[in-house]
Amino acid sequence: MTDPQPAAPATSRTHRLDALPVTRRHLRLLTGSGVGWLFDAMDVGLISYVIAQLVVVWRVPAAELSWVASAGFLGMAVGATLGGLLADRVGRRQVFALTLLVYGLATGASALAGSVAVLLVLRFVVGLGLGAELPVASTLVSEFAPPRIRGRAVVVLESFWAVGWILAALVGYLVVPLGDDGWRWALALGAAPALYAVVVRRGLPESVRFLEQRGRHDEAEQVVAAFEGSRAVGHDGRTGAQVRDAAAGDARVDAAPPVDAPADVPADAPTTARARLAALWAPGARRSTAALWLVWFTVNFSYYGAFIWLPSLLHADGHTLVRSFEFTLIITLGQLPGYAAAAFLVETWGRRRTLAAFLVGSAVAAGLFAVASGDGQIIGAGLLLSFFNLGAWGALYAVTPELYPTAVRTTGAGWAAGVGRIASIVAPLAVPPLRDLGGTGLLFGVFAAVFVIAAAGALALPERAGSRLD
Template sequence: SQGRDAEASAIVRDFEAAAGRVSLSPAPVIDEHGTPTQRTRVRALWAPRLRARTAALWVLWFCVNFSYYGAFIWIPTILVSQGYDLVRSFGFTLIITLAQLPGYAVAAWLIEAWGRRATLATFLAGSAVAAVFFGTASGEVAIIAAGMALSFFNLGAWGALYAATPETYPTPLRATGSGWAAGVGRIASIIAPLSVPPLLGWGGAPLLFVVFAAFFAVAVVAALTLREQRGRALDED
């Protein structure tokens, strides 16, 4: 987009040579009339060929952010409201949060073994089920087990989503598409924590986590509409 096509092609050839790959044909010039504006890029995200992908990703990012930030910011407070002292509730939260690490690791392996779409949908479905169990759990063992499951599946979904999002768009729109999807998610991360107090007032933790589970379920449907990119060229339609 800056007119440095020969330099870009040379860099790509170096990468290919280092990886032992046969050099591919140079990519066509993306924009012969100069660098596209931000407005042009955003409009391109909703072109007929890409609008379904963009809509699915925006729904995914919104739902995952809503459920994650709504749940994990408020978990210590929710546990305190159930009768656990502050130190104990933060201890539970620490144990629950540690389950995020294997969630990421398993998702990182499964996106190549199963594919992006299947991994993302599976972890989102697991998050929905775990959210219901956490919202209705009673007793320390049940709370920690359900919380760790929620943490494991939720962060695994994050890992798969971060892998799938940029691969959804062609090279000229990859950064714009990923950035806008993440930006829509940030809107949810603001709304979700503010929504927790009224939801707790209306129906307590069971209602709250059923709402989070519903958002995860919507995200599952959106994930299943994504194209599977495992083993495909990034710009392949």
């Protein structure tokens, strides 16, 4: 009698998910998350046009209106930190939908504001939703994307930001100048995310890694099976599982493993908010967290300091309000090719080198903007700044979720974003006095120096391109 063959080890659901090719469900997840990201960018971008018009319509000093932008970023700082903790507790999809609902309703209400004080309060509430959404959405996409294209998928997700910012520029250019209440109609359009929250809640899957960690194995199995049964992109209509097995040299589709297949969840995974926060500063994660927070802080300071005030800065330098909106729209178009370049380079150069290179490019572009004099030089330097700065954002969002395990992934991403939002609070407040002190040249010279510091921080980050998340 022959000896029985040993049973083949069960394959964990996360391994099955990571082994899949890109399927239509991957694209649906990326697009669904990206639309939410687009609305986020549109809302943040609109406030720059609102401020520029309110300076004229309400006759409020720019320094006072800078608090409107900072109130939104204060809300984003709180939302990012709390949203990350909440997403590690109740799930990525639930928090994603909730954030869309919160900031969509608050943006619509902002259109009815009759004073700076009311607008301040509503922008804070808007920020709560905006801040929580971004790290949660990027983590959700990162946890589903196959490792070989994970960074590229997150950069593509981030590229929806450019589309939203361009839409904000179009609304600012076409709607805001229509009359004294143009800014109200612009903010009313920003209420669309409240409706989209229903789509997110019903149409996007929950993270398999989160479900496994919470012991919800039946739900995790259903999600993985749905991705395996989805058609692969560009493979003659075969399902993802068929393409995966064919690539492994086995055309037979194995039966799904039992629902208690092993998962990549450590037994000592932190389960409380305090433990998750402490894990970010454990010996193995301390250096990464410090470098990540430095990069998030410096990138936020320079990006929001420059782009939130750009229409107002151009107007203050002698351009008409409509002309400044037109220049801002043109400059914003440079964001899309920046994302495209970063999406290619994060999987060839790696996350760290791409991030550092784009931050150095941002520093050079900011320096050129500081000395620009004619319209052509202003637009050219602005396009370069858009290209490099937004490419850096794409690489930063790609690397952030990869630095932490599942149990603290959105906590780590949320707190990094929250620390960055502190800089985005300070930046709008710092712009008016810096400009009064030394003009646009000094202002963008400061931004250039801060970008150099960000590049140094990026070089201290670990490289995780192509590695599994757990």
